[in-house]
Amino acid sequence: MNFNQLELLRYLEETHFNLSKAGEKLNIVQSAASRQVQLLEEELGAPILLRTGKKIHGFTPLGLRVMEEVEQIDLARRNLQTIANDYRDNRTGALHIATTHTQAKYLLPEPIRKFRMQYPQIKIYMVQSSPGEIIDLLHHHKADIAICTEKLDADERLVITPCYDWHHVAIVPKNHPLTLGDIALKRLASFPLLTYSPGYTGYSNIEKAFKAAGLELDVTLAAADSEVIKTYVRLGLGVGIISSTCYEPQNDADLIALDLSHLIARSRTKIAYLKHMYLPSYLQYFIGELLAQSNRSNPEIAA
CATH class of the missing domain: 3.40.190.10 (Periplasmic binding protein-like II)
Incomplete structure (x- = not known):
């Protein structure tokens, strides 16, 4: 077993099990890469790659366990180099x-x-x-x-x-109905909503708040970027829900931000x-x- 064989396994994973591309990263041809994998499997006494004919589909259970150790070995190698650089005040x-x-x-x-x-x-x-x-x-x-x-x-x-x-705010144009009276989730849900894509900017807390209130979170437009949301609020597509810091009074003077910290949990x-x-x-x-x-x-x- 040698370090290049372990590196080859990492490159196989990175290239979605393309043996030719993985070999290129080690400056060896596909046949040599295949031989290195074969030698490693012979030493371990069991297959580490799932195959159908010559096509590789992934790791066997043993292969997955081996990869956990490979990741630790690779991290240790990187740590050694970083420690040496720090020691030299590089x-x-x-x-x-x-x-x-x-x-x-x-x-x-x-x-x-x-x-x-x-x-x-x-x-x-x-x-x-x-x-x-x-x-x-x-x-x-x-x-x-x-x-x-x-x-x-x-x-x-x-x-x-x-x-x-941090907390969320609703952004609306001036003279919007939400600027008058108390704001509640049920009232907010009566308007088309523009907010972040799932997985971004506390979307999970928005979703949880609506679900807890028995309301459907019906998003008309979702985006990862607050500026995109503000753009479409200006076009009249609906009410935006964004991070409070993304509201900039000087640049967003045409919009009003309404605090939602009492309705949606802080993130x-x-x-x-x-x-x-x-x-x-x-x-x-x-x-x-x-x-x-x-x-x-x-x-x-x-x-």
């Missing part, structure tokens, strides 16, 4: 951030500005995606840190750090990274700035 490299559009626009600018001043030689790569895809980026080592609200708590392989709580945005991952000094600094930014301004930013 200030070059890259910080990969996986987050959502809302976080990128409203939370990250100031922490990134301060990070750039402290570590000017470290490149910053930001990937904006859905919470589910963000978690996958962490597990495939394509992101060092994730910042979002939904789904993180369900993954036991992550270290979760709470960042801040919590979190920071996450892989368990057992060594945190280099620059990543510790960045996490510290994220938390400091939240404490300084108490932003209510969703993901």
Whole structure:
């Protein structure tokens, strides 16, 4: 058994079990890749790949268990390199951030500005995606840190750090009927609703609130981006439900924000990274700035 054989298994998973593409990542031809898998299976004494003829469909139960150990070995290898870089006080490299559009626009600018001043030689790569895809980026080592609200708590392989709580608001044009009188979920449900796509920006709390009230959450338009929702509210398509911080009084003077914190439970945005991952000094600094930014301004930013 050697490290290249274990790497090949990781590349097989990444390439959806395309042996040729997995071999290319190791600079070997398909026949050589196939031979390496065969040697590993012979050493283990049982198949680790599910096959139909020459086509590979996935991992056997043994293969899945092997992959759990492969992930730990790969993480240990990465940790060793990061520890060595930290020991040399190496200030070059890259910080990969996986987050959502809302976080990128409203939370990250100031922490990134301060990070750039402290570590000017470290490149910053930001990937904006859905919470589910963000978690996958962490597990495939394509992101060092994730910042979002939904789904993180369900993954036991992550270290979760709470960042801040926030609430939703309804946004409507001026002179809209909802601006007069008390606002309630039943009244809100009588209008076409525009809000986030499932899995984004506290959608689960919106859904739970309507369900608890015995109301159907009938969404006319769903989007991942608050700006898109505001655009279609302006066009008269309905009432928007967005994160309170996404309402900007100067830019959104034509809209009115109505507090929904008494109707929809507050949500919590979190920071996450892989368990057992060594945190280099620059990543510790960045996490510290994220938390400091939240404490300084108490932003209510969703993901």
